Amino acid sequence: MAKKANNGKPGKPDAAQLVIDGRYLQEGELGKFTVVSEQELVGIGAKVTARALAQPEVRAARAIQRYEGDSLDINYCADELRALVAEVHAGGMKRPEAMLVAQAHTLDALFSSLVLRSHANTGVHLDAADRYMRLALKAQAQAVRTIEALGELKNPRPVAFVKQANIVHGPQQVNNGIAPRTGETINQTNELSEGRHELLPDTRASEVASRLDTALETVGAIDRSAHR
Secondary structure, three states, X not given: OOOOOOOOOOOOOOOOOOOOOHHHOOOOOHHXXXXXXXXXXXXXXXXXXXXXXXXXXXXXXXXXXXXXHHXXXXXXXXXXXXXXXXXXXXXXXXXXXXHHHHHHHHHHHHXXXXXXXXXXXXXXXXXXXXXXXXXXXXXXXHHHHXXXXXXXXXXXXXXXXXXXXXXXXOOOOOOOOOOOOOOOOOOHHHHHOXXXXXXXXXXXXXXXXXXXXXXXXXXXXXXXXXXX
16 A cells, blocks of 8 residues: 655654664764765764664663553653663662662552452362462562562672681691792601600611611621631
């Protein structure tokens, strides 16, 4: 079917059409449009378009506009989201707090509606009554999580920084200090000999050594007498 002529009157702008303009240009990019070739201009345009579509505010505006329909212009929605993001960056949390409170009330209303639907099907359609009740309980659980998130936002938990803790069973050696210098060794035998951990002399080894020396002296005497 052919479209009717608009008699020179401008048509209604498409609310879902994103306008790529100077809001998405970086510093110094505007001057390039007058000195580059047509092919390079196309490349810059594609780069700016990709940058615009990758912005969180634009992605959110596209989703919101899709649900709202033609009653909401995507470009004005993206601008409003940028202002809200800048407010949070500056430390203002009124908007996120208001959002969580509103969502908690919405979930509470959804819970009440689903409970009434479940009650209406009780005794008639038990399967439908069970499904509505399960959905109601899910809405209730999500409302609780939303309120908990609001509480965390209003009263953040303190962050504790715990130092290193070495916990093992039995003796251990932990070197958390300065490492020994090159060439410097630790005589563990001498350290164990101090105090109550003193090492007792091995008398058996002394006896064996003395016997060995006596035997060698005897052999030496025999050898000397044989070579005279």
